[in-house]
């Protein structure tokens with residue numbers, strides 16, 4: 445297949461490029477300098493030139509707190525840019541695969557979120573990503589994921605390892621829960637959804653729900669350190685408070701995959717061990 449990938453310089457984008465390329469697809473990958481998706485002219489020129497079968501679209505402004513201070517930029521990059529890609533995709537007959545987020549939910553549900561649950565974003569970032577979902581043409585695919593970590597770019601695994609080198613004790617919140625998800629596993633599932641031309645909304649995460657406190661303990665265990673060095677704190681006690689609210693419950697049930705008979709991604713501890721080993725080699 446001819447696959448156009450946006451945001452190819454990001455955590456998820458870089459793994460998508462590697463995964464699709466390894467499977468022999470014709471990959472047209474662009475980081476922000478190669479294709480600024482917030483330029484309608486640039487999007488149309490690339491899509492009309494390349495005539496992709498699928499557009500995989502992880503590009504986004506992902507700085508959650510910064511989005512609160514600049515909603516116009518958040519809606520331009522995350523929502524309007526998705527409209528530009530959707531318009532162009534419809535003209536050339538390409539399918540759009542949009543990577544979305546747990547932040548479309550407010551996190552107040554006491555149980556995991558299914559694909560069919562009502563959305564209610566509590567942050568500008570979440571609202572702008574939901575607006576992007578709503579720009580997609582019929583027959584598109586929405587892949588909602590959470591707590592992404594990967595070898596490329598900054599993420600919580602790298603942050604926890606750095607803090608463990610710099611401090612005797614580490615504090616992480618124990619009242620926000622989610623499914624940590626590893627970018628290489630996520631990219632493999634997205635490739636499958638593209639190849640099988642699956643449409644609609646899918647929650648795609650690694651399995652195993654934890655709080656950030658529990659996740660930090662798992663990172664220390666995976667790197668051979670004492671997990672008792674991690675101390676739990678409550679979100680309300682974080683100083684200074686962060687501008688954007690985080691969902692207390694970010695746990696996405698992968699119901700659409702499960703009901704489709706597709707094997708879910710591994711427990712997060714498996715790719716976590718792989719990533720920690722990879723980081724320690726570098």
Ligand SMILES: NC(=O)c1ccc[n+]([C@@H]2O[C@H](COP(=O)([O-])OP(=O)(O)OC[C@H]3O[C@@H](n4cnc5c(N)ncnc54)[C@H](OP(=O)(O)O)[C@@H]3O)[C@@H](O)[C@H]2O)c1
Pocket residue numbers: 450451452453454455456457475476477479480481482501502503504505506521543544545546573588589590591592593597
């Ligand atoms: N990270 C998570 O925990 C998480 C959780 C749930 C969902 N997601 C979703 O997963 C997707 C990928 O996230 P990620 O973790 O890979 O984030 P990331 O590393 O920040 O990647 C996003 C990429 O988009 C690029 N980008 C920003 N503005 C752009 C523009 N105008 N045109 C083209 N590219 C642009 C960024 O380039 P620059 O760096 O050069 O600006 C960056 O390389 C996003 O859609 C995000 O909403 C992420």
